[in-house]
Amino acid sequence: MAALWGSARRFRWRVRAVPGGARGAAGRQCYDLLVIGGGSGGLACAKEAAQLGKKVAVVDYVEPSPRGTRWGLGGTCVNVGCIPKKLMHQAALLGGMIHDASHYGWKVAQPQHDWGKMAEAVQNHVKSLNWGHRVQLQDRKVKYFNFKASFVNPHMVCGVSKGGEETLLSADHIVIATGGRPRYPTHIEGALEYGITSDDIFWLKESPGKTLVVGASYVALECAGFLTGLGLDATVMIRSVPLRAFDQQMASLVTEHMAVHGTRILRGCTPLRVERLSDGRLQVTWVDLASDKKDTGTFDTVLWAVARGSLRAEPGHSSPIWAWALSPCGHQTCYLAPQHLASVLSPQRACPPAFVHPGCPGPRVPGGGPRQQCTSEKLRCSE
Numbered sequence: 001m002a003a004l005w006g007s008a009r010r011f012r013w014r015v016r017a018v019p020g021g022a023r024g025a026a027g028r029q030c031y032d033l034l035v036i037g038g039g040s041g042g043l044a045c046a047k048e049a050a051q052l053g054k055k056v057a058v059v060d061y062v063e064p065s066p067r068g069t070r071w072g073l074g075g076t077c078v079n080v081g082c083i084p085k086k087l088m089h090q091a092a093l094l095g096g097m098i099h100d101a102s103h104y105g106w107k108v109a110q111p112q113h114d115w116g117k118m119a120e121a122v123q124n125h126v127k128s129l130n131w132g133h134r135v136q137l138q139d140r141k142v143k144y145f146n147f148k149a150s151f152v153n154p155h156m157v158c159g160v161s162k163g164g165e166e167t168l169l170s171a172d173h174i175v176i177a178t179g180g181r182p183r184y185p186t187h188i189e190g191a192l193e194y195g196i197t198s199d200d201i202f203w204l205k206e207s208p209g210k211t212l213v214v215g216a217s218y219v220a221l222e223c224a225g226f227l228t229g230l231g232l233d234a235t236v237m238i239r240s241v242p243l244r245a246f247d248q249q250m251a252s253l254v255t256e257h258m259a260v261h262g263t264r265i266l267r268g269c270t271p272l273r274v275e276r277l278s279d280g281r282l283q284v285t286w287v288d289l290a291s292d293k294k295d296t297g298t299f300d301t302v303l304w305a306v307a308r309g310s311l312r313a314e315p316g317h318s319s320p321i322w323a324w325a326l327s328p329c330g331h332q333t334c335y336l337a338p339q340h341l342a343s344v345l346s347p348q349r350a351c352p353p354a355f356v357h358p359g360c361p362g363p364r365v366p367g368g369g370p371r372q373q374c375t376s377e378k379l380r381c382s383e
Helices: 040-051 075-080 082-104 115-139 218-229 248-260 341-345
Strands: 029-036 056-059 143-145 148-153 156-160 166-176 180-182 211-214 234-238 264-267 269-276 282-288 294-299 301-304 308-310 323-326 332-335
Touching: 029 040, 040 056, 040 075, 040 115, 056 166, 075 082, 075 115, 082 115, 082 218, 115 143, 148 166, 211 218, 211 294, 218 234, 218 248, 234 248, 234 269, 248 264, 282 301
Parallel strands: 029 056, 029 166, 056 143, 211 234, 211 301, 234 264
Antiparallel strands: 148 156, 156 166, 180 308, 269 282, 282 294, 323 332
16 A cells, blocks of 8 residues: 655654755755656646655666566656657548548558557657756656565665665655556466567567557557557457447447447457467467357467556555555544645645545554544545
């Protein structure tokens, strides 16, 4: 569980000096706020706190995917989500416009797409955004650390660099904003060994070729959509219904539109195993859940888009962001970061309101003062 720990007595765990921190009474260094996670939420939280005059540090680290893909500062949206996805969709739309141009009197040759050139341009743009985020942190005097962090105690984390060197950081408040990553269906033989996810598709140097996308989420349909638009053979395998949490009339319109434009839709099917053939291609065996009939197909790439999971399985990782603290009056309070950050860090408020997240487990907060939950202005917030 993500936690923003604090107390009326403001614990000051003193550790070895780290450049860029705020100097404490003993001449050593610590921060007012330490944010673990350099995605949209973590960066917004850190910059907002810095604007309030606090000494802030951000710790960010990307664990390579099973295929070895990694990226820079900015989180999922910048690196393996919204930004590269929209750029690849734009590439697909441009191809469609060129195809339609002849109907409007334009004499154009049949378009051919170069995946490698597009991928290079997309990845260079993403890298420029990574650098831009680092510059923004520097401009706001937010210290950036690129290593993996885990808790030592409520006010101290241990960061491990790529080379294995350990660094200790302390802070009055710590926010965990590590987000989530795609999950592999490890119960399916060959899924982890031969498949990729949305963590990898945007960083491929070469075309994925004929692709099977397993899943019915918006991630699955978006990936299959731009692959088809780029002239690739794309198939979507749906176990039950597409876009389960969405309006099903609209979901049907989406899949019908995709089918009309060339995406193959396999409904009511689930994969059983993935095997690599002698020519390097992948043979997928699946079963039709209605008839219990098995079938096979050969693909160049299998993309899993079946679920995402938070990073809470590892120490110091969790999502969504819950922020816990003890107010100056000693009451335990619960906030959502970063929108209530000003209330958490403001010394003027005797007892800030308790924004209680549904299902918030309410951990025991170490430190002085009573541990009962603050009931003043108690509100319920959605994620």
